Amino acid sequence: xxxxxxxxxxxxxxxxxxxxxxxxxxxxxxxxxxxxxxxxxxxxxxxxxxxxxxxxxxxxxxxxxxxxxxxxxxxxxxxxxxxx
Amino acid sequence: xxxxxxxxxxxxxxxxxxxxxxxxxxxxxxxxxxxxxxxxxxxxxxxxxxxxxxxxxxxxxxxxxxxxxxxxxxxxxxxxxxxxxxxxxxxxxxxxxxxxxxxxxxxxxxxxxxxxxxxxxxxxxxxxxxxxxxxxxxxxxxxxxxxxxxxxxxxxxxxxxxxxxxxxxxxxxxxxxxxxxxxxxxxxxxxxxxxxxxxxxxxxxxxxxxxxxxxxxxxxxxxxxxxxxxxxxxxxxxxxxxxxxxxxxxxxxxxxxxxxxxxxxxxxxxxxxxxxxxxxxxxxxxxxxxxxxxxxxxxxxxxxxxxxxxxxxxxxxxxxxxxxxxxxxxxxxxxxxxxxxxxxxxxxxxxxxxxxxxxxxxxxxxxxxxxxxxxxxxxxxxxxxxxxxxxxxxxxxxxxxxxxxxxxxxxxxxxxxxxxxxxxxxxxxxxxxxxxxxxxxxxxxxxxxxxxxxxxxxxxxxxxxxxxxxxxxxxxxxxxxxxxxxxxxxxxxxxxxxxxxxxxxxxxxxxxxxxxxxxxxxxxxxxxxxxxxxxxxxxxxxxxxxxxxxxxxxxxxxxxxxxxxxxxxxxxxxxxxxxxxxxxxxxxxxxxxxxxxxxxxxxxxxxxxxxxxxxxxxxxxxxxxxxxxxxxxxxxxxxxxxxxxxxxxxxxxxxxxxxxxxxxxxxxxxxxxxxxxxxxxxxxxxxxxxxxxxxxxxxxxxxxxxxxxxxxxxxxxxxxxxxxxxxxxxxxxxxxxxxxxxxxxxxxxxxxxxxxxxxxxxxxxxxxxxxxxxxxxxxxxxxxxxxxxxxxxxxxxxxxxxxxxxxxxxxxxxxxxxxxxxxxxxxxxxxxxxxxxxxxxxxxxxxxxxxxxxxxxxxxxxxxxxxxxxxxxxxxxxxxxxxxxxxxxx
Numbered sequence: 001x002x003x004x005x006x007x008x009x010x011x012x013x014x015x016x017x018x019x020x021x022x023x024x025x026x027x028x029x030x031x032x033x034x035x036x037x038x039x040x041x042x043x044x045x046x047x048x049x050x051x052x053x054x055x056x057x058x059x060x061x062x063x064x065x066x067x068x069x070x071x072x073x074x075x076x077x078x079x080x081x082x083x084x
Numbered sequence: 085x086x087x088x089x090x091x092x093x094x095x096x097x098x099x100x101x102x103x104x105x106x107x108x109x110x111x112x113x114x115x116x117x118x119x120x121x122x123x124x125x126x127x128x129x130x131x132x133x134x135x136x137x138x139x140x141x142x143x144x145x146x147x148x149x150x151x152x153x154x155x156x157x158x159x160x161x162x163x164x165x166x167x168x169x170x171x172x173x174x175x176x177x178x179x180x181x182x183x184x185x186x187x188x189x190x191x192x193x194x195x196x197x198x199x200x201x202x203x204x205x206x207x208x209x210x211x212x213x214x215x216x217x218x219x220x221x222x223x224x225x226x227x228x229x230x231x232x233x234x235x236x237x238x239x240x241x242x243x244x245x246x247x248x249x250x251x252x253x254x255x256x257x258x259x260x261x262x263x264x265x266x267x268x269x270x271x272x273x274x275x276x277x278x279x280x281x282x283x284x285x286x287x288x289x290x291x292x293x294x295x296x297x298x299x300x301x302x303x304x305x306x307x308x309x310x311x312x313x314x315x316x317x318x319x320x321x322x323x324x325x326x327x328x329x330x331x332x333x334x335x336x337x338x339x340x341x342x343x344x345x346x347x348x349x350x351x352x353x354x355x356x357x358x359x360x361x362x363x364x365x366x367x368x369x370x371x372x373x374x375x376x377x378x379x380x381x382x383x384x385x386x387x388x389x390x391x392x393x394x395x396x397x398x399x400x401x402x403x404x405x406x407x408x409x410x411x412x413x414x415x416x417x418x419x420x421x422x423x424x425x426x427x428x429x430x431x432x433x434x435x436x437x438x439x440x441x442x443x444x445x446x447x448x449x450x451x452x453x454x455x456x457x458x459x460x461x462x463x464x465x466x467x468x469x470x471x472x473x474x475x476x477x478x479x480x481x482x483x484x485x486x487x488x489x490x491x492x493x494x495x496x497x498x499x500x501x502x503x504x505x506x507x508x509x510x511x512x513x514x515x516x517x518x519x520x521x522x523x524x525x526x527x528x529x530x531x532x533x534x535x536x537x538x539x540x541x542x543x544x545x546x547x548x549x550x551x552x553x554x555x556x557x558x559x560x561x562x563x564x565x566x567x568x569x570x571x572x573x574x575x576x577x578x579x580x581x582x583x584x585x586x587x588x589x590x591x592x593x594x595x596x597x598x599x600x601x602x603x604x605x606x607x608x609x610x611x612x613x614x615x616x617x618x619x620x621x622x623x624x625x626x627x628x629x630x631x632x633x634x635x636x637x638x639x640x641x642x643x644x645x646x647x648x649x650x651x652x653x654x655x656x657x658x659x660x661x662x663x664x665x666x667x668x669x670x671x672x673x674x675x676x677x678x679x680x681x682x683x684x685x686x687x688x689x690x691x692x693x694x695x696x697x698x699x700x701x702x703x704x705x706x707x708x709x710x711x712x713x714x715x716x717x718x719x720x721x722x723x724x725x726x727x728x729x730x731x732x733x734x735x736x737x738x739x740x741x742x743x744x745x746x747x748x749x750x751x752x753x754x755x756x757x758x759x760x761x762x763x764x765x766x767x768x769x770x771x772x773x774x775x776x777x778x779x780x781x782x783x784x785x786x787x788x789x790x791x792x793x794x795x796x797x798x799x800x801x802x803x804x805x806x807x808x809x810x811x812x813x814x815x816x817x818x819x820x821x822x823x824x825x826x827x828x829x830x831x832x833x834x835x836x837x838x839x840x841x842x843x844x845x846x847x848x849x850x851x852x853x854x855x856x857x858x859x860x861x862x863x864x865x866x867x868x869x870x871x872x873x874x875x876x877x878x879x880x881x882x883x884x885x886x887x888x889x890x891x892x893x894x895x896x897x898x899x900x901x902x903x904x905x906x907x908x909x910x911x912x913x914x915x916x917x918x919x920x921x922x923x924x925x926x927x928x929x930x931x932x933x934x935x936x937x938x939x940x941x942x943x944x945x946x947x948x949x950x951x952x953x954x955x956x957x958x959x960x961x962x963x964x965x966x967x968x969x970x971x972x973x974x
Contacts, residue, residue, distance in 0.1 A: 021170055028168035035160050036330045040322040052152075052312050055321055056376065059156055063163065063369055070167045071362035077170060 024073050027066070034062045089232045092413060099414055100252065106280055107260045107273030114272035123352055125359035130279035131346045132364050133286075135162060135337060136371055137217075137423035138224035139494045141285055141416050142393045144372065148379035149392035152317030157326055159372050161333030163365040169357055173347070175512060176338065177357055178615050180348035184681040187434045188344040188504060194680075195511035195612050196519035197605035198689040203438035205526055206504055210341045210434060211473065212538075213500030214427055218477030219484065220493045221420040222246045228397055228416050243482060250478045253424045257474075258467045261429040274425060275350055281418035286370060288415025292396055293374020295408055296381045300399070307377050314380040328578040332498045339501040339508070342423065345430035424474070432469035440465035459641055462682065495577055496541055503529035503584060506592045515609055517592070520599035525592025532587045537580035631664035634675060641682050650678055754923055761804055765797040807938040811923070814945035819867075821949065826865035828894065829857040835872035842880050848888040856894035861901060861969055867946045868969075871954070874939040875965060879907040882963075900952070900968045909962040917956040 033039055044055045140158075147155040165173065185191045189210065193203035226242040226249070260273040301307040337343050351357065382395030386402060397416065400408040444461055506529070507522035573579040601609065631651075638647035654665035654674065665671050679688035772790045776782070782790075813819050832852060879890055887908075894903040912920060923941050940954075947954045952969040 024168065024170040028164065028171065031164050031167050035164065036157070036322075036327050038322050040326075041320045044321050052315050052317050053308055055153060055317070056308075056311070059153070059160075059321075060369070060373070063160070063365070066163060066167050067362050067365045067369060070365065074169075074358040074361045077358055 020073065020076055024077070027069050027073060031062075031066050035059070089229065092229065092232045092410070095410055095414070096417060099417070100256070103277045103280065104256070104259075107256075107277040110276035111260070111273040125353075125356040126363070127275060127279045128351065128356040129360040129363040129367065130282040131275045131350060132343075132360055133282040133367050133371075134278055134342060134346055134422050134426045135340075136282075136285065136368070136419060137494075138221050138416055138420040139217075140371060141289065141419040142224050142228070142396055143494065144375045145379045145382070145395045146391070146393035148315070148375050149383055149395065150316065152315050153321060153376070154325070154329065155375060156372065157329035158333045159368040161330045161335075162337040163368055164330070165334045165337050166361045166364050169361040173338075173357060173361075174354065175615060177348055177351050177354055179512065179612055181351065181354070182615060183611070184677045186349060186437060186681065187430055188339065188341055188501075188508075189434045189438050190680070191344075191348075192504060192507055192511065192522065193438070195608055196507075196517075196522050197602050197608060199519050199605075200438065200442055202507075202519060202522055202526075203434075204442075205523065205530075207431075207434040207438045209503060209526065209530055210501060211431055211476070213497045214341060214431055215473075215476045215480050216484075216493045217497040218424055218427060218474065219480035221424050222249060222477060222481045224393070224416065225249050225420045227391075227394060228413055231394060231397055231401065232413075246478060246481055250474045253421060253428070254471050254474045256421075257425045257428045257432075257470050261425065261432070261470065262463060262466045271350065271429065274429065275346075278346075278422045278426065281422040282367075284418045285415040286367065288411045288418075289371060289374060289396065291408060292400060292412050292415075293378060295403075295405065296374065296399060297377050300381055300385065300403065301377060307381075310380050310384060311376055314383050315376065323575075324573070324578045325575045328575070328581050329495075332495065332502060332577075332581065335502045335505050336498045339504050340498070341430040341434065341501070342427040345426055345433075349430075424477070428470045428473050431473045432466050435469040435473070436462060436465035440469065459643060462641070493541075496537055499537055499577070499581055499584065500530075500533055502581075503533055503588055506585070506589045510592060510596070511609070512612055514596075515613055516596055516601075517609065518596045518599045518601040519605055521592045521594070521596025524595030525588045528591035529584045529588030532584035533580060536583055537576065540576070631666065634672070635664060638675060638679065641679055650675065757923065758808060762801065765801045765804075769794050769797045769801075804938075807942060811938055811942050811945060814942065814949055817949065819949050821864040822866060823862060823864055825860050825862050826868070828859045828861060831865055831869045831872060832857070832892070834869050835876055838869075838873050839876045839880065842877060844880055844888060846886045846888070848880075848890065851889075851891045853893040853895075855896075856892060856903065859894055859901065861971075863950055863969060867950065871943045871946050871967070874943045875905050878939060879909060879963065882909060896971065897968075899971050901971050903967040903969075905963075905965040905967065906959065907962045911959060911962045911964075912956055914958050917958065920956055921954075 040058070043058045044051060144155040144158070179185065180191065183191075183194055185194060189203045189206035192206050193199050196202050223246075226245045229245050230242055257274075260277070261271055297304065297307050301310065338347070378395055378399065379392065382390065382392060382399055386395070386398060390398060397409060397412050400412055441462060444465070503526055506525050507517070510517040510525075511522070569583075573582060635647060635651055638650060641647075642650065651664060654671045658665050658668070658671070676688050682688075772794050776787070776790055836850070876890070879888065889908045891906045892903065894901060896902075921940050921944050923938060944954050947967060947969075950969060952967065954965060954967045957964045957966050
């Protein structure tokens with residue numbers, strides 16, 4: 001058994017970074033799908049009638065989830081840029 | 085009504101004075117230290133909230149009261165852009181920072197070969213689209229002031245109020261917006277003031293919302309019930325208009341000049357974007373949370389016909405909540421003023437960099453730009469631009485007489501600036517996008533936008549007559565502004581968005597494919613697209629310009645101290661302790677970017693080109709492009725060579741490793757064989773000596789026999805050890821040879837004599853040829869004798885033949901003396917010709933006897949030490965060895 005505690009594989013790190021950025025893209029696609037496609041109607045129409053109550057809950061709910069998910073993901077992003 | 089107009093004016097003045105104080109403090113604090121609250125991501129996020137103008141603050145409620153949840157996409161679009169920040173905004177901000185972009189016009193111009201035509205186009209477009217928007221802010225400010233005007237009083241009319249406000253805003257903007265000339269640096273005072281205004285508007289709106297829900301509405305459930313009953317939302321949420329609005333607002337957050345200013349230009353660290361990615365959507369979320377309750381409560385409580393755009397203000401007033409009303413008023417005031425200030429800064433930068441300054445340069449073309457004080461011209465043109473932009477906004481306000489509903493103006497402006505989007509996104513991701521394509525795209529998009537949305541929105545039929553609207557241009561049905569080419573899109577905004585962007589994108593792509601980019605365009609394109617993989621590129625340009633000229637120019641634009649700093653850094657970088665830096669390509673490029681921070685990329689490029697004696701840039705740029713490609717190719721070739729080398733080395737190492745392993749194995753084998761060989765005689769010596777010791781009355785015959793055995797075995801041991809030592813010496817080449825002329829016959833006779841005792845009793849026949857017997861060689865006779873003894877002994881021992889015949893023949897052959905040694909014994913199997921020279925290798929078929937298996941290895945080592953060799957050859961009669969020795973030439 002080799003000792004892997006000290007050594008982190010750069011390929012592995014790069015893969016993780018790429019996965020995180022792809023997760024960010026997935027979040028965007030989810031946001032787009034849930035907020036600006038006919039999926040909106042799927043969740044806001046009851047018995048063929050648009051329900052304002054459900055609309056408000058749905059839109060603000062998705063919105064809040066997006067904010068929380070973005071906050072979690074952004075904190076883990078590795079941007080490594082220079083600041084002025 | 086206890087809040088009078090005059091009191092409101094007083095409150096406003098106090099608030100503005102407070103903002104002045106904060107801005108002034110922030111400017112000083114920023115100068116003192118680099119690390120402070122001013123550089124925090126929170127301030128950055130709050131400054132982005134300049135997106136929420138009076139249009140949001142008052143207009144969102146109005147929109148909700150008129151058409152339900154339609155206001156939401158305006159905030160969902162930007163939310164999506166920030167959620168996906170990693171994939172677009174990050175690249176935009178990085179480009180803005182590395183290329184020192186000063187405005188959206190600068191970005192487009194810079195990408196397409198620092199084209200001034202494009203810069204002017206975008207600037208004009210931005211001014212046309214923003215003027216109504218600024219007018220809108222003035223309108224909402226005067227409207228909210230008018231709420232406090234008592235009917236019939238002699239307070240100022242709305243036009244006068246708007247005028248005073250415009251003047252005040254121009255003053256503030258000039259004071260804090262043109263303090264430092266480098267538009268690329270943050271305007272700390274302004275940004276801080278705007279961050280405070282952002283807090284005020286958020287707090288005010290939430291305060292009114294809380295008041296409405298819990299004081300007027302009686303709680304969440306009651307409010308939701310009222311919403312279900314009163315909100316004018318008859319359709320499903322998802323409609324073409326919903327998608328259009330989401331798309332427009334998403335692009336507006338990037339393309340609006342003021343948004344570009346705060347998001348890209350004022351960004352001081354990319355990591356701030358990570359915070360803003362969730363904090364800004366959160367801000368929007370909170371801004372929208374109470375819009376619907378305020379709207380429906382206004383519809384429920386206020387008298388029929390009240391302006392829903394003012395519900396935020398009139399609701400608290402109607403309940404005699406003076407403090408809350410004053411706060412709501414300040415919130416609206418903050419929204420409007422912050423937008424106007426930032427828009428004026430962004431637009432004035434564009435106007436002065438891309439229109440005023442080039443015009444001035446053109447007017448003074450005869451003189452060198454360095455000989456005039458560009459700095460003061462720049463300052464003046466920027467200040468003048470601010471005043472002019474606010475003046476335009478005011479004029480627009482006066483002429484449209486403040487009638488149009490707030491929301492529609494904002495959307496028209498959005499679609500106007502969105503025409504920049506294809507050129508911008510194409511420039512960031514599409515290598516073949518060209519200047520021509522961008523010009524075509526923006527022009528076509530602009531025409532479509534003006535014809536289908538902007539002109540029809542101007543009421544009174546002064547520009548587009550009512551008949552044109554209903555029957556189309558020149559009576560042609562296909563050219564009806566709101567049903568172009570017979571498309572039946574009911575919503576004019578969706579219609580205009582569809583046609584303008586379709587035309588724009590098509591023209592952009594066709595124009596790009598139909599034209600060839602100039603070298604500078606291609607260079608910039610590569611830099612924009614590969615912004616994250618950028619290495620330092622040195623432009624191999626020699627523009628024929630002296631550092632003195634450049635210094636004079638830089639001094640005019642950047643100011644003496646700043647210019648000196650830039651030049652000092654450059655000469656330090658070049659390793660020159662004193663004097664001006666050499667005008668290398670790299671330095672000129674850096675300087676150009678530095679200047680671009682003040683005057684924009686196109687102008688800076690024009691100045692540098694002009695000062696360098698009008699040297700045509702094209703050839704040099706061509707070289708630069710070629711150079712860059714060559715660099716990349718060279719680099720990748722280098723990498724390939726390196727990896728090939730590495731592979732080769734690895735292969736060599738593997739071979740060496742295999743060899744070492746084999747040698748190690750041989751050594752182990754050798755040791756175990758030596759031990760085994762030593763063990764056998766030792767065992768018999770020990771057992772016989774024990775017998776002698778324990779049994780004292782042995783008969784003399786036995787005694788003698790045992791002693792002989794012990795003696796023989798001791799001799800064998802000694803011989804073995806001698807041979808091992810001998811072999812070791814020979815193998816390491818440490819042997820000392822006694823070279824001398826020797827007659828082979830002497831050697832042969834000595835060998836025969838030595839082996840006499842082991843000659844088989846059945847009789848042997850030995851034949852040696854004449855040449856061998858008479859040959860004299862310069863060699864070590866002792867050692868060579870040893871070889872022959874070995875060969876003869878082997879024949880005697882292993883031949884297994886009763887009638888042994890040995891034949892030895894020597895002859896000269898090609899500078900060598902070849903000796904063939906043959907016997908008629910059992911011979912050596914073909915596969916074993918090499919094996920017999922290995923240490924301790926005895927052929928299995930042969931019974932173990934005196935030899936220890938070191939004879940042939942020793943012989944071979946001797947022959948090699950003498951400069952020759954010995955090999956075993958296949959033969960039909962028996963064993964055949966061939967020896968050779970070098971012949972000396974004298």
